[in-house]
Amino acid sequence: MKFRTILTIIGVVIGTSSIIVMVSIGNGAQKSITDELSGIGSVTTLQVYQDLSSMGMTSMGGGKTDDKAILNDDAIKDLKKIDGVVAVTPVVNLSGGEIEVDREQYGVSLMGVDYAVLEDMRYVTTSGKKPGANDENSVILGKDVLTSFTYTGASTQLTESEVKPEDLIGQNITMTIKRTNANGEEEMKTQKLKVTGVLESTGGNEDYSIIADYNLVTELNEWQTGKKANVKKQGYSQALVTVEDSAVVNAVTTEVEAMQFTVFSMQQILDSMGSVFQMLQILLGGIGGVALLVACIGIVNTMTMSIYERTKEIGIMKVIGASISDIRNMFIAESTMIGLIGGLVGIVISLVLSLLINFIAGFFIGGEGGVTISFITPGLVIFALVFSALVGLLSGVRPAIKAANLSSLDAIRSE
Amino acid sequence: MHKDFKLGKEDINILKGINLDIEQGEMVALLGPSGSGKSTFLNVLGGLVPPTSGNIMIRDYRISEMTENELCLFRREHLGFIFQSYNLISTMTAMENVALALTFAGVKKEIRKERAIEALEVVGLVDRMGHKPSELSGGQQQRVSIARALVNHPEIILADEPTGNLDSKTSADIMEMIYRLNREENQTFVIVTHDPDTTKYCTKVIHMQDGLIESEVSQ
Ligand SMILES: Nc1ncnc2c1ncn2[C@@H]1O[C@H](COP(=O)(O)OP(=O)(O)O)[C@@H](O)[C@H]1O
Numbered sequence A: 001m002k003f004r005t006i007l008t009i010i011g012v013v014i015g016t017s018s019i020i021v022m023v024s025i026g027n028g029a030q031k032s033i034t035d036e037l038s039g040i041g042s043v044t045t046l047q048v049y050q051d052l053s054s055m056g057m058t059s060m061g062g063g064k065t066d067d068k069a070i071l072n073d074d075a076i077k078d079l080k081k082i083d084g085v086v087a088v089t090p091v092v093n094l095s096g097g098e099i100e101v102d103r104e105q106y107g108v109s110l111m112g113v114d115y116a117v118l119e120d121m122r123y124v125t126t127s128g129k130k131p132g133a134n135d136e137n138s139v140i141l142g143k144d145v146l147t148s149f150t151y152t153g154a155s156t157q158l159t160e161s162e163v164k165p166e167d168l169i170g171q172n173i174t175m176t177i178k179r180t181n182a183n184g185e186e187e188m189k190t191q192k193l194k195v196t197g198v199l200e201s202t203g204g205n206e207d208y209s210i211i212a213d214y215n216l217v218t219e220l221n222e223w224q225t226g227k228k229a230n231v232k233k234q235g236y237s238q239a240l241v242t243v244e245d246s247a248v249v250n251a252v253t254t255e256v257e258a259m260q261f262t263v264f265s266m267q268q269i270l271d272s273m274g275s276v277f278q279m280l281q282i283l284l285g286g287i288g289g290v291a292l293l294v295a296c297i298g299i300v301n302t303m304t305m306s307i308y309e310r311t312k313e314i315g316i317m318k319v320i321g322a323s324i325s326d327i328r329n330m331f332i333a334e335s336t337m338i339g340l341i342g343g344l345v346g347i348v349i350s351l352v353l354s355l356l357i358n359f360i361a362g363f364f365i366g367g368e369g370g371v372t373i374s375f376i377t378p379g380l381v382i383f384a385l386v387f388s389a390l391v392g393l394l395s396g397v398r399p400a401i402k403a404a405n406l407s408s409l410d411a412i413r414s415e
Numbered sequence B: 001m002h003k004d005f006k007l008g009k010e011d012i013n014i015l016k017g018i019n020l021d022i023e024q025g026e027m028v029a030l031l032g033p034s035g036s037g038k039s040t041f042l043n044v045l046g047g048l049v050p051p052t053s054g055n056i057m058i059r060d061y062r063i064s065e066m067t068e069n070e071l072c073l074f075r076r077e078h079l080g081f082i083f084q085s086y087n088l089i090s091t092m093t094a095m096e097n098v099a100l101a102l103t104f105a106g107v108k109k110e111i112r113k114e115r116a117i118e119a120l121e122v123v124g125l126v127d128r129m130g131h132k133p134s135e136l137s138g139g140q141q142q143r144v145s146i147a148r149a150l151v152n153h154p155e156i157i158l159a160d161e162p163t164g165n166l167d168s169k170t171s172a173d174i175m176e177m178i179y180r181l182n183r184e185e186n187q188t189f190v191i192v193t194h195d196p197d198t199t200k201y202c203t204k205v206i207h208m209q210d211g212l213i214e215s216e217v218s219q
């Protein structure tokens, strides 16, 4: 094979492998993040908040404060009426609790939800079971509850607990909360909690919380702040809306927003991430595309040079009976081969590069089971192969037609 | 038949009215001074360049009115060419050069090889079939190009100074071979030459002068 042809093939190799690697990095980033985000429950759960911005707007505008949407029990009832909604629960949070497990102290926060609808929410327990509607003192532990801050004496540090949340199922744990009273003295209150199960990861706040009944949490909150909560006027800070399936998420979101609440869903994140990654892939693929375009020019150049060099040969072939299409096909086959070989080598190189990128990334980032920065799908491989062959073919067309139309006699006379 | 060439804006008349009949199995020598139009005539005859006016008929085929693709198909089946400068493809072996003519005719690979070897046998070069043209002498290269012209079993072989680059001993060998083929296969040969020695093998000797046939002698 001619040195020039090898150089041209290398051009195609660089072009194809840069497209593959670039797109694979986009793929990999998307894959690892969507894998991370798309817990089954979380996709069909909407987080609803009181619309903070509209509250500010109306108070600034003066008057008309009663116009703002309040996330109270009436609102919860209205939310429940929306088509496609399965369950709605207010969320009441309590932070600053401490539990002691195996002589270690863990800081915990409670997330209070309505146990009456717990059955309808898409919370899945990996082990144990969900508390019933009347098990007011029963709780479910988030998967990472014990991975949070561990208090060992005065110093705090993030350590992996030796106790698994699963080990606590069926046990009673004692939670302590503190408050400072009017005289500046610290008071303590203890609360017994019965662990019935452990929640499968949702990718949200639940992972780091203890799920409890919202009546219990409200009670503890009132003790801690010393004030009675006025839900009717102030509303809950948050509610969770569980919908039938992911298909109705957008419709429900629109309706809830029409009620002047702020909605936040995993679907929105996935949607916007999807478009971000698409942009990323187009951008990265474009860089590879430029490399391939350069390779394309290289093929045209090589083929044209090859025709000049082989003019006499073309003339001889025509004289001994090669037809116009014989000559044309010969050159197109040659340039397609350049594209195809370049594509094949490019694929092999990008597979190696992909492994290498993931290996090096894993080395720096760490994490169990390796890291996926670059992810090459079979579709990407097939696309690259077809595309590089096509680039070769198309680059060859013009030179090939030129070769086929040479006058046989002029060609045979040339040196 | 007439042939003009465009030279700049001017048309120069190279072949100025040639009228000639050649019978099947004849061996025709075309003589004449350099520039008299011998090669041009041969190329027009082989359909490599179209005539400006006039007709060329080979059997029932009107060469002068064929499209390029028709000509190419016609050449494949009915014509063989031999050139002064051999015109072999330097990157191919003798055998591949000979077989190439069959490739375009769509002959299967094994049969191509078989027939290429047969043709090389005829010219006595089977033992050199794996050699590239650069590894062969001039006479041997010309014999490869003759084998290539023969391999399709064409009725007509057009040769433009086939011995022009060869010494007199080798020239005689080549002419003997052409003569033998003409006798044995009844192939028609039109041979351009300026070596009067070669004319002794021919059935007809034509002298050209300035684009015209000056004399036509059958012998
Ligand atoms: N392609 C061409 N364009 C212009 N003039 C040509 C071309 N081919 C041949 N000629 C001219 O035609 C004349 C006859 O050439 P040629 O047939 O090669 O003569 P011969 O073979 O008898 O020496 C020459 O004067 C040559 O310059």
Ligand SMILES: [Mg+2]
Binding pocket: B038, B039, B040
């Ligand atoms: Mg000549």
